[in-house]
Amino acid sequence: MSANLLSLEGVHTHIGAYHILHGVDLAVPRGQLTMLLGRNGAGKTTTLRTIMGLWHASQGRVRFGERDITALHTPQIAELGIAYVPENMGIFSDLTVRENMLLAARGASNAAQMDEARLKWIFELFPAVQKFWDHPAGKLSGGQKQMLAVSRAIVEPRELLIVDEPSKGLAPAIINNMIEAFDALKKSGVTILLVEQNIHFAQRLGDTVAVMDNGRVVHSGSMAAFSADEELQRSLLGLAL
Incomplete structure (x- = not known):
């Protein structure tokens, strides 16, 4: 069994005439919570929608476990045990x-x-x-x-839960409740991929992190190591956590 429940290999996505993803490589380890970070417009939501088959990759592969799901339609992907919260x-x-x-x-x-x-x-x-x-x-x-x-x-x-910006616009007390809930979900064995802008949220929950810029993953590794490296944070996100 692969250590990664989900993986993207050289994924390109076009939306009409626009080339949005430029060779995304992303690994989501089984049983962990992976944070997908990046500036606005970096391609995070397009990556999630491509995983779910809402937009189809024009090049590259999306794998769920050992199965290639690149060409599957959204209902087929959902039936495999993947849930998506847009x-x-x-x-x-x-x-x-x-x-x-x-x-x-x-x-x-x-x-x-x-x-x-x-x-x-x-x-x-x-x-x-x-x-x-x-x-x-x-x-x-x-x-x-x-x-x-x-x-x-x-x-x-569900084996995999994919959520796009769950803390957006929420009050701090609700965010803390959401953090506790996602932590409980992770402990129950659910693998989670989160796009998030709230840095406190990311630091509290993330096991691994991938940072996107201009349609590519430009950094991946442990969340703890990323949180400790302010210079890397500034270079990739334009701010320190």
């Missing part, structure tokens, strides 16, 4: 929290058929999901919507 969260505002969760629980046709033990675990991670169970999702706060988005992604067991 930056806009993808919440169905007119549906209740319960209905949003039920849509993601593909093995259940009604709420009573959802895995009770798993729901209890999710409610422990995100109490607001239980509190607002029958409320319209569109009425939730930004932090509550983010909790719902992550809860929906893990309502069924």
Whole structure:
């Protein structure tokens, strides 16, 4: 079994006439939390969308375990045990929290058929999901919507969770709650790939880090070593952590 659950090898992605990714090499170790950092426009979200098959690589390979998933469509990729929480969260505002969760629980046709033990675990991670169970999702706060988005992604067991900027726009108290939840998810055995701009979030959670610039990964290694090297941080991110 490969030590890396997910790997990208020389991935190029074009969107229309625009060449966005220029040979991305990325490894996400099994059972760890990998932070994908970089300035705005570096190609982080495009990398996530390419992994999920929302955009297809024009060159290179995306592998999940030993399987080449480069040419698969998004539903096929999701069926392999990969969940994706986009930056806009993808919440169905007119549906209740319960209905949003039920849509993601593909093995259940009604709420009573959802895995009770798993729901209890999710409610422990995100109490607001239980509190607002029958409320319209569109009425939730930004932090509550983010909790719902992550809860929906893990309502069924997943091997890999991919999340785009989970702390964006959230209050510090909600960010701390999110950090604790992702830490618990990692300890449960879920491999996680996070795009994040909040440096405190990245330092607290990251095992490994990859930094992107101009459509390429320009640095990868341990998060601890990266956090200790202010000169490297300034050269890659334009700031020190």
